Amino acid sequence: MYRLELRKPDGRELTLYSRRPIAATLEATSPFSEPLQGKPHLRWHPLRGEWITYAAYRQDRTFLPPPEYNPFAVTLSPANPTEVPQGDWDIAVFDNRFPALDLGAHDTPVLTVPTAPAKGKCEVVVFTQDPASTLAALPLDHIELLLDVWGARTEALGARPEIHYVLPFENRGAEVGVTLHHPHGQIYAYPVVPPIPARLQQTAATHYAAHGRGLLQDLIRDEIRAGVRLIYRGESAVAFVPACARYPYEVWIATIEPVQSFAHLDAAQKQDLARALKTVLMKYDGLWKREFPYLMAWYQAPTDGRAHPESHLHAELYPPYRTPTRLKYLAGTELAAGFYAMDALPEDKAAELQQVQVDIQ
Amino acid sequence: MYRLELRKPDGRELTLYSRRPIAATLEATSPFSEPLQGKPHLRWHPLRGEWITYAAYRQDRTFLPPPEYNPFAVTLSPANPTEVPQGDWDIAVFDNRFPALDLGAHDTPVLTVPTAPAKGKCEVVVFTQDPASTLAALPLDHIELLLDVWGARTEALGARPEIHYVLPFENRGAEVGVTLHHPHGQIYAYPVVPPIPARLQQTAATHYAAHGRGLLQDLIRDEIRAGVRLIYRGESAVAFVPACARYPYEVWIATIEPVQSFAHLDAAQKQDLARALKTVLMKYDGLWKREFPYLMAWYQAPTDGRAHPESHLHAELYPPYRTPTRLKYLAGTELAAGFYAMDALPEDKAAELQQVQVDIQ
DSSP states (O other): OEEEEEEOTTSOEEEEEESSOOOTTOOOOOSOOSOOOOOOEEEEETTTTEEEEEOGGGGGOOOOOOTTOOTTSBOOOTTSOOSBOSSSOSEEEEEOSSOSSOTTOOOOOOOSSOEEEOOOEEEEEEOOSOTTOOTTTSOHHHHHHHHHHHHHHHHHHHTSTTOOEEEEEEEESGGGTOOOOSSEEEEEEESSOOHHHHHHHHHHHHHHHHHSSOHHHHHHHHHHHHOTTEEEEOSSEEEEOOTTOSSTTOEEEEESSOOSSGGGOOHHHHHHHHHHHHHHHHHHHHHTTSOOOEEEEEEOOOOSSSOOTTOOOEEEEEOOEEETTEEOOOOIIIIIIOOEEESSOHHHHHHHHHTSOOOOO | OEEEEEEOTTSOEEEEEESSOOOTTOOOOOSOOSOOOOOOEEEEETTTTEEEEEOGGGGGOOOOOOTTOOTTSBOOOTTSOOSBOSSSOSEEEEEOSSOSSOTTOOOOOOOSSOEEEOOOEEEEEEOOSOTTOOTTTSOHHHHHHHHHHHHHHHHHHHTSTTOOEEEEEEEESGGGTOOOOSSEEEEEEESSOOHHHHHHHHHHHHHHHHHSSOHHHHHHHHHHHHOTTEEEEOSSEEEEOOTTOSSTTOEEEEESSOOSSGGGOOHHHHHHHHHHHHHHHHHHHHHTTSOOOEEEEEEOOOOSSSOOTTOOOEEEEEOOEEETTEEOOOOIIIIIIOOEEESSOHHHHHHHHHTSOOOOO
16 A cells, blocks of 8 residues: 655645555645634533534535535636546545544633533545446455455544544435535544443443453354345355344444454455445345445454454445335334334345355356 | 323223323223224334234225224213323323234234244323324323323333333334324334344443443433533433434433433433423423424333443434424435435534523423
8 A cells, every 4th residue: 555645734744555556756635725714612401411513614524515516526727626636546545624632722612511622533545536436336455445445444543532432434325414425434533432322332341251252252253143134145244134233234244253453354354355345235226226325334342552453344334224115213112212223134135145146256 | 299090981091191090980992893803913024133023904994984083082972082081180191993913913924934923012192182282282281191191001012021112112204104193102012122222221321331330321421421411400311412313303301310210210301301301392392382292212221131330311313304394304325324414413413402592491
């Protein structure tokens, strides 16, 4: 993996990654010339016992570009700079212009609840220069590069004392609120272990302490044995609709043996994980012969300075559709009680995905 | 409050409630003649440490009625029975035909995760006979009756040993997935204290043990003192945008002094809580001069047989809009990390709601 670290005219960081050497003459571009004014802050939710981040300037984050303007396409003319320069690179990572978390955050208001600077970092990951491509369509070695990039970002961000958790994710499709369709994901680097990762760590740590094995490791062993919900089975990686899916087409992707984070993947695991990911995404798109929206998040070990032998790197994918025409809405029981109700059996949805044939070179 | 308990032809329970005596000659109706086949089951999510409920028959819950058919309107002809009979009643409560939880649940599949019968109850609460009305438009004494009905249902359901938590809620508007626009809510009676109420109880119990006062009670005291986010301030009840709002127009409604559940409200508190609720809903509808969608949930003490002096009955309302034309999507950071990011400051949204004038007789 080759990389080139640059700084944008408005002060934000940009790093280009490639499978080939990158010309050191490339220069960072930005649609903005001045640094962003205003910093986010955190407020404590005393009833839920969690932090919420407030970044009021994000309301202005659409700046009424012409409909054909794509800020993630390469800059073709210095008069109309985008977020990324022309040149021979595969993946670009840069600071979100409207971050929900910012390492430079400082002042906080005095309120009826505790407040704190919203330290952290929000990065955009442009998956490819091709605006018409998709993550599913990228070649395997490009997807492997993405796994490397996620690893590199996790290491760089996690090394900062302020950062306790790094979450790479992709929101894909207008159905999940995405307005910008150039293939891209995001990375949030949090100053705390957020509530859901904290919960996953807690259940995994309890299991690890009791059994000396990983919780997800044992579940994967059982899912491979059962077979009925498997979507991909490789030498080192696996994908399946979990028996406890909360979304009809929910899929998890993981190494078979526990790996704490991207940086710990060996070459065989990385190759197989890329193949598992591509297989799942191609099956999604193949299911109804159209682009399939989803939220994909990658869970890994916290970067809070503690040992996490219980961690097991994996992705969870949550598609919003129940049927080709009907969305699953999170409503009263899910959002207010945290108690998920499912209309579909995971076994039936797994069978649908199993029947989609994909051909990967 | 008057009530009449009936049983539908397909075996489901129906209870009618009214401010006036109800004729005992009323008979329960149902669009269905046979009992529902199939029962829901629970599956344990080992990574999150929570139960998910599966009710595959719910996929068939639309039975292609003609577009003008409203199953919650009163039955006008025995040939076309709806869910509720004609007669002089104000509020009707009946078992959901397609429940996510069912006290009769028994068998469970053997899977890679623990399973259990999905015992519990899902009820529909028809707020009024008028299909064109809204909860906001009902007279105060009708809303007070609804508080009584929620109390009566909580007592009846909570008295069952299987039921550990009763959650009344309303999903309102097509934006939150509602397809049936007759004013109605739902009640879920759970066999466990679900994850979010469990979390609220835990933080409240910790505060109560440390201070001998309620966590929400103290927050309300501080919000009244601050004043800036108040939406309604009565003798016994209050409504405000919490300083830690996770949705732009989130509002909480509560008694000022802690009350554990609906059944513990005194007459003055009930009156004032009804007025607070009506005020908030009228402000919502008045804000953009159109029906304002929201999810409203009422949290109260668990019915798990333990004492809950830490509990404080209150509603949380989550509207899905950020601006008149833009929805707030829950995406990567919210759904995968449980870490909410807000574009709007609660103080600004409170000011918008404060400026909406409402006139309640």
